[in-house]
Amino acid sequence: SRFCSPACKIEVPERLTVSHEALVRTGLAARCVSIAVREATDEEILLVHSEEYLEAVKKTPYMTLEDLMAFTQQYGDVYFHPNIYHCAKLAVGATLQLVDSVMTGRVRNGIALVRPPGHHSQKSAASGFCIFNNVAIGARYAMQKYGAKRVLIVDWDVHHGQGVQYCFEDDPNVLYFSWHRYEHQNFWPNLRESDYDSVGKEKGAGFNINVPWNKVGMENSDYLAVFFHVLLPVAYEFCPDLVLVSAGFDSAIGDPEGKMCATPDIFAHLTHLLMNLAGGKLCAVLEGGYNLTSLAQSVCQTVQTLLGDPAPLPADLGGPCESVLKSIHCVRSAHKQYWSSDLPASELSAKSLKVAEQKTGNEPEAQEQRSPEEIVWPEPPKRLCPPVRTAVALPEGVACPDACKRCSSAEAPSSLYSLSLHVLCECVCAGSVCRITVSLYILVCVIVCRAVHVLICVCVCVCVCVCVCLAPQGCSDVAGFMQAVLGLLLPLGYEYNPGLVLLVRMPGSGVCESVWQQLAGLLQGLAQGHTLVLMQVRGPVWVKYSPVNWWMCIQDQNWQLCKCTNSCYQQAEYIRYS
Numbered sequence: 001s002r003f004c005s006p007a008c009k010i011e012v013p014e015r016l017t018v019s020h021e022a023l024v025r026t027g028l029a030a031r032c033v034s035i036a037v038r039e040a041t042d043e044e045i046l047l048v049h050s051e052e053y054l055e056a057v058k059k060t061p062y063m064t065l066e067d068l069m070a071f072t073q074q075y076g077d078v079y080f081h082p083n084i085y086h087c088a089k090l091a092v093g094a095t096l097q098l099v100d101s102v103m104t105g106r107v108r109n110g111i112a113l114v115r116p117p118g119h120h121s122q123k124s125a126a127s128g129f130c131i132f133n134n135v136a137i138g139a140r141y142a143m144q145k146y147g148a149k150r151v152l153i154v155d156w157d158v159h160h161g162q163g164v165q166y167c168f169e170d171d172p173n174v175l176y177f178s179w180h181r182y183e184h185q186n187f188w189p190n191l192r193e194s195d196y197d198s199v200g201k202e203k204g205a206g207f208n209i210n211v212p213w214n215k216v217g218m219e220n221s222d223y224l225a226v227f228f229h230v231l232l233p234v235a236y237e238f239c240p241d242l243v244l245v246s247a248g249f250d251s252a253i254g255d256p257e258g259k260m261c262a263t264p265d266i267f268a269h270l271t272h273l274l275m276n277l278a279g280g281k282l283c284a285v286l287e288g289g290y291n292l293t294s295l296a297q298s299v300c301q302t303v304q305t306l307l308g309d310p311a312p313l314p315a316d317l318g319g320p321c322e323s324v325l326k327s328i329h330c331v332r333s334a335h336k337q338y339w340s341s342d343l344p345a346s347e348l349s350a351k352s353l354k355v356a357e358q359k360t361g362n363e364p365e366a367q368e369q370r371s372p373e374e375i376v377w378p379e380p381p382k383r384l385c386p387p388v389r390t391a392v393a394l395p396e397g398v399a400c401p402d403a404c405k406r407c408s409s410a411e412a413p414s415s416l417y418s419l420s421l422h423v424l425c426e427c428v429c430a431g432s433v434c435r436i437t438v439s440l441y442i443l444v445c446v447i448v449c450r451a452v453h454v455l456i457c458v459c460v461c462v463c464v465c466v467c468v469c470l471a472p473q474g475c476s477d478v479a480g481f482m483q484a485v486l487g488l489l490l491p492l493g494y495e496y497n498p499g500l501v502l503l504v505r506m507p508g509s510g511v512c513e514s515v516w517q518q519l520a521g522l523l524q525g526l527a528q529g530h531t532l533v534l535m536q537v538r539g540p541v542w543v544k545y546s547p548v549n550w551w552m553c554i555q556d557q558n559w560q561l562c563k564c565t566n567s568c569y570q571q572a573e574y575i576r577y578s
């Protein structure tokens with residue numbers, strides 16, 4: 001008979017079957033390419049683990065029950081059964097197959113749904129249901145086989161991936177970010193080094209970021225605040241070649257381990273906010289997630305965003321709670337000396353503390369009394385999957401690029417005003433197309449805004465103020481620009497929840513292309529991706545294109561078309577043809 005320590009009974013096979021079945025049922029699986037799994041080789045496992053540990057695990061399939069139990073006793077909260085060595089090799093192998101597919105460009109991004117998980121396992125130890133450290137091996141593998149210089153690991157599982165921290169704490173080429181239920185060291189794995197002051201060692205100082213949750217009941221606003229004010233500014237400065245996500249979904253509502261209140265649709269936005277990094281090369285690898293309902297929903301939300309579909313904002317977003325503010329403040333102070341993209345922490349906390357005061361007292365401890373099974377939450381809202389993501393109004397004779405829809409009013413516009421309105425009304429608001437961009441003088445855009453009334457005025461105000469007030473520094477101040485986008489524009493935008501994003505580029509603003517690409521990409525997390533970019537540029541007419549977004553400029557009617565050649569989140573290369 002199989003033994004299993006009670007702690008492990010939540011790590012069941014149904015975790016994978018319900019996730020996959022949900023992907024099939026929602027039609028998402030059919031839109032993905034499936035990648036074959038394989039067993040990892042010894043050499044690959046030895047990228048992270050010691051020979052003696054690997055040799056010991058190799059013996060487990062042949063151990064008697066007594067030996068197996070004795071072997072297991074030396075580790076914490078992990079079970080061994082005769083087949084787990086095989087499963088653990090498949091989990092690593094699947095992760096590496098995904099890394100291969102992304103690093104070779106066969107796919108832009110993807111998710112590996114694996115068991116057993118990996119982020120707790122260490123060089124010579126299993127821990128917390130983990131045998132081999134899937135994500136840590138994936139990072140080393142990407143660096144060794146593909147020459148990836150900088151790998152970002154984002155661990156949104158509700159437990160601290162101490163195994164990953166130990167593996168890379170002295171390595172400046174791997175930035176490990178983890179948030180985790182901590183409760184001042186009272187939550188498993190109860191480690192002092194899981195706190196915010198573990199910033200990495202020696203050359204790795206600054207490249208390990210721990211955000212402890214010292215209370216349960218964290219909500220969507222708390223998760224977004226940590227992304228905007230801790231992870232993203234550092235991630236942009238780190239500028240990774242690859243993003244690996246330790247995608248544990250026990251940080252979602254209803255999970256018996258996490259006891260958090262963030263809803264599954266938050267993972268659509270966490271994923272989106274990471275997809276603008278590393279040219280979109282993102283590998284998500286399943287870690288935890290023990291409520292089968294919220295796990296399946298969270299997996300679907302993640303995959304649908306990986307497919308490029310926009311997502312409505314989670315309901316009633318606000319500022320972070322006081323406990324999270326303290327954590328954000330502590331971790332930013334601990335890292336202030338390592339990263340330049342740092343708003344004076346006092347400014348951030350002053351603004352947000354004000355917000356927190358309004359929120360204090362509603363820390364939802366109450367849900368702790370109910371058992372996880374009793375907790376209910378609304379189904380994630382249906383997400384539109386526009387048949388065409390991008391529309392263009394092009395003059396006759398100019399070919400319409402693939403995956404875009406040609407607007408009927410393509411004849412050379414008599415007035416920019418009419419074109420923009422037409423484009424706007426026909427395509428974006430009809431919801432048939434997600435994003436439209438037309439370049440117009442800023443004056444016209446103000447008219448356009450008035451014409452489109454309240455729908456976008458908030459966002460225009462927010463966008464225009466950022467582009468205008470920041471532009472004078474031009475491209476050289478990319479860090480400052482990104483800091484304002486991440487620390488000011490996005491939080492405001494997510495809280496305002498506009499119906500449309502109108503992105504305005506002042507002529508000669510000097511804000512360089514890659515920053516624009518990032519800005520347009522990031523802002524597509526708002527308004528379900530409905531984006532209108534108004535841009536007036538000097539010199540030749542350019543159309544900036546990426547499968548996710550078209551930037552079209554009109555100037556004295558002589559059109560040139562350019563087409564970016566690589567994936568939507570990468571710097572567009574301009575091919576000019578008349």
Ligand SMILES: CC(O)(O)CCCCCNCCCN
Binds near residue numbers: 006077128157188248
């Ligand atoms: C991948 C993962 O991070 O989800 C693994 C979590 C292991 C938790 C061990 N303690 C369980 C105590 C049971 N109440």
Ligand SMILES: [Zn+2]
Binds near residue numbers: 157159248250257287
């Ligand atoms: Zn976990």
